[in-house]
Amino acid sequence: MESSRWAWIVGAVVVVLTGAGLYFAYSAHRNRESAEAWQRRAGTLERTLTGRTRQLNTRTAALNKTAASLKRSEADVRTLESRQRALADEKAQVEDVRGALEIQATSLARLAGEQRGCTSGLSELLNRYAAEDFDWVDANADSVNETCSQASADFAALESAGGG
Numbered sequence: 022m023e024s025s026r027w028a029w030i031v032g033a034v035v036v037v038l039t040g041a042g043l044y045f046a047y048s049a050h051r052n053r054e055s056a057e058a059w060q061r062r063a064g065t066l067e068r069t070l071t072g073r074t075r076q077l078n079t080r081t082a083a084l085n086k087t088a089a090s091l092k093r094s095e096a097d098v099r100t101l102e103s104r105q106r107a108l109a110d111e112k113a114q115v116e117d118v119r120g121a122l123e124i125q126a127t128s129l130a131r132l133a134g135e136q137r138g139c140t141s142g143l144s145e146l147l148n149r150y151a152a153e154d155f156d157w158v159d160a161n162a163d164s165v166n167e168t169c170s171q172a173s174a175d176f177a178a179l180e181s182a183g184g185g
Contacts, residue, residue, distance in 0.1 A: 128179055135172035142168050
């Protein structure tokens with residue numbers, strides 16, 4: 022009886038070991054399939070990562086180039102702003118000179134008119150004197166003298182102001 026018991030125990034151990042062997046063989050097979058699937062997925066992800074890295078590097082290079090262009094543009098803008106300020110200053114100075122020239126031109130035109138009045142008055146005075154029209158000469162000599170004195174004073178004032 023004891024030998025049949027041992028036979029049952031040995032048979033049970035063999036069945037358990039066979040079952041365990043089959044289970045481990047099946048588990049090993051499933052683990053291998055799972056590992057191969059993960060390796061395929063890792064390969065796909067690595068290719069995707071490589072592509073994304075290339076894309077990122079390309080975009081980084083483009084961004085760096087754009088940033089450099091932006092810096093150059095900002096420097097150009099600063100240069101242009103500086104030039105614009107310089108031109109505005111030059112324009113203001115030209116406007117000041119133009120204003121002074123307008124005043125001077127107006128003064129010169131007025132002075133020319135006064136000189137013309139003096140000259141024509143003196144000419145008329147001489148003609149009347151030569152014609153012996155002493156009444157006219159006596160009546161207008163003071164007026165002609167006043168016109169010539171005003172012209173002379175205005176010319177002296179213009180000269181002393183630096184406009185003559």
